[in-house]
Amino acid sequence: MAPKEIDEVPSSFPGLSKYPTDRDKPFRLAEDWIEGKRKDDNIGNLWRIHDKLYNLEPYIHRHPGGTDWLTISRGLDITEAFESAHMVNPEIVERVLKDFYVGEATSPRISPFTFKENGFFKTLKRKSSPILKKIGSGPTPGMILMEDSLVALCILFAALGAALDSWICCAISGCFLSCVEIGAHNFFHLRDTWRRYYFDIGLSSSYEWRITHFFSHHLFPNTVLDIELKLIPSYEFLPHFERSWFQRYCPIVYSHFLYCFAFWIDFVKRWYHVFKGEKSIRPENLIVFFELLLMMLIAPTRMGGFVAWLVVHTSASFVFLEVGQNGQHHHPNIFHDGDEARKDDDFGFGQIDATRDRAETVFQNLFLVLVTFGHHTLHHLYPTVCHSKLPQLEAVFIETLQEFEEKWIKFPHWELYLGCYKQLARTERFNVPELRKEISTTTFSLTK
Template structure:
C-alpha cells in the first residue's frame, strides 16, 4: 500500500492526500480513491477495482491478516462462484463474517486449507470483530436458531416473489396491448415490488430468482457489488457506492460542501431522481459497453426483451416504447422512494464525517447507520420483503432470508441491550423527513 495514505492530516469537508488521489474517512484507516466521488458513469466493477488497489493483496483474498488463494474454490463455493470470483484481490473480512452464520467452525476450517501467507500491511477497514464484542457474541447466540430453521427462503416467500414477477409480466403486456395508462402504472408498481423482493434473492446463494431483479433494468450481478459488497459492508461511509453515486445531487455526507440548492432543492428534485434511476442505469451500462470498460452479461438483455415484447403487442412502436418507459419510471420511483428513505439517512444515523464510535465493532457500526421502522405494518412479511424492512437485522445478517430474521429478534434485542441499549425505531414518515434533514445537514455529529 502506498505510504502516503498512512500519513496524518488535519482536514475539513473533503479530505484528501496531497496528491489528491485518496479521500480520507472520519474512521481512522479507511480510504477511498477520490476520483470516484460524483462519477455517475462509475461502474460497480470500477468501484471494486478501486478497492483492489487500496487493499493491495495481489491475486489473493484477504481475511483479517491472512492471505488465501481461493482460485480452486471458486466453483466449489456453495453460495455461487460470483461471490469468490468478483472479490479476487480484495479484503473480504467483512463479507466473510457477515455471510457465514451457521457451521462457522467448518467454514473457517475450509478457509484455512487455502492459506498462503500473512498480510504485510494493515487492513483498509476500521471495523473490529472481537470474540467478546457485540457482533461475534450475537453470531454465536443466533447460530443454533439458524442451524435449526435454516437461512433459506420459505416456500411462502418464494411464491410471493413468483407471483409478483409473473404479475408484472402479465400486467405489462396487457398494458402495452391495451394502451391503458392505469394498467401501465399498476404494472410498474408490480415491477417495483418485485424488484425489492428480488433484492432478498441476490443476497443469498444462487438461484434463478435473483434474475427477477434484472427485470428492472438493473443488474443483479452489479448490485451484488454496489449493494451487497459496498453499501452493506460499509454503510454511510466513503466506501458506500450508494452514497457516492448520487453525488452531487443528493449529498448525504455532512462533511461534503453543499449549496443551498443541494440542501433544500432536493425536496423537489429527489422525486425526479427516483423516477429516472432505472432508465439512467440502462444508459450508463450501454455507455460503459461502448467504451469497452465492461462487457455485457446475458441477463443484461432481459430488459431489451421486455421492450421488444411491448412493441410486439402494442398497437405501434411508440406505444410499446412509451409503456416500457412508464413502467420503468414507476418501478424506479417505488424502489427509490422506499429504498433511500428505508433506514439509513436520518441525522441520528452515522454518516462519514460524524465522529465514529471509539471501538468500531462491525455489528454496532451497522446499527449506528440504520434505524428500524416502528409501525406494525412494516413488520409483516410482505412489507419486510417489499420495503426493505427489518433493516438493522438484515444488515447484520444479509445472507439470511428476510423470512427467517424474526426468529432471532429476541436474541438480538437481548444482546443489544447488554452492549448498547435498545434498538432505535422511527415511523416511515419520520424517516422520510429525516432524509431531507440529512441532505440539509452540514454539521457533523460529535461524540458518537
C-alpha cells in the same frame, strides 16, 4: 463538480486511513468501485481475511454460495463479507479456509471495523448459529410464492397496458415491478438462485448490485466506502463535505422527478460503456430488450409498445427510489462518516449505528418486509439470511443488545422519510454515542 471535503480527515474511523480511490469519479460503474478497492487493498489476485492471505481460486466453483461472490472479490480484503456471510458453522468454514492459506498480510487493513472475539458482532454470531442451524437461512415457501406472484402480476399488467394502450395498466405494472426488484434484492443476497434474476427484469443489474449493494453498502454503510451514497447525482449525505444551497435544500422538490429517471441513467451508463468496449454484456442484461420486443408485438403499434415499455420502467424507477432512498439509512440521528463515531469500532455497532427500522407494527407484516426493505437492522447484521427468517432472530438480537447495554432504535416512517432530506441539508457533525443516549428522551420507539 464533486463536493469539496471540509478538512483532510478521510473518515471518522482511524482504520479507514485512506480516502477511496476514484470515490468522486462522476458516474462510477460498479466495476470502478471494485477496481479502486483492489488498488487500495493491494494484495494482487489473492483474498484477504483479517491479516491472512488466501488463494481461493481452486475453490471458486465449489463455493456453496455460488461463483460470483469469489470472482467479484478477487484481490480484496473480504473480512467483513466473510464474517457476515458465514453465520452458521463458522468453525467448519475456518477449517476449510486453512487449505487455501498462502501467507500473512504485510500491511494493516484499510477498514472502519474490527471483529473482537468478545465484541458485539462475534457474540451475536455465536448466539445465532444454533438458531440458524435449526431454521436454515433460505427462503420459506411463502416468501417464494409472494415473489413469484408479484412477477406474474407485473407481467400481466404490462401485457394489458401494451395491448390496451393503457398508461394506467403500465403504471400499475411498474409498481409491481418495483416490488419485484425490492423482493429480488432479498434473493441476490442469498446463495445463487435463478430468482435473483428477477432483479434484472428492471433496468438495473443483479450482478452490479451485488457489488454496489452488498460489497460496498452492506459491509461499509454510511462510510466513505459506501458507493450508494454517491449513486444519485448532486446528492452528498456525509456531513464533512461542503455543499451548495441547491444541494442542501432543493432535493425535497426535484428528487421525485429524478427518481423517475435514476434507473434510466443506470441503464444508459451501462450500455454506453458496453458499446465503448469497457464493459462486458451479461446474458441477464438482455432481459429488458426481450420485454420491449414482446410489448411491441402485443401493442396495436410498435410505437405504442415502446411507450408502454417506457412507462413501466419509469414508474418502477420512481416507486423503487421513493421506497428505498428514504427509509433506512439517512436521518440526522443516524451515523454518517464525518460524525464522531463511538470508540468501539465493532462491525455490529457499525451496522446498528448506520441503520434504523420503522416503528409502526404494520411494517412487521412479511409482505411489507419483502417490498419495503423491512427488518433493516437485522438484514444488515444477517445479510445472507432470508427476510422470512429474520423475525426468529429478533430475540437473540435483543438479548445481545441488553448484554452490551445497547438500544434498538426505531423511527416512525414519516420521520425517516423526511429525515433523508434533513440529512442532505445538514453540515454540522454530531456525536453518535451522545445522540443514542438522547434518543430515550424523545418520542421515538426503542427496544432494550
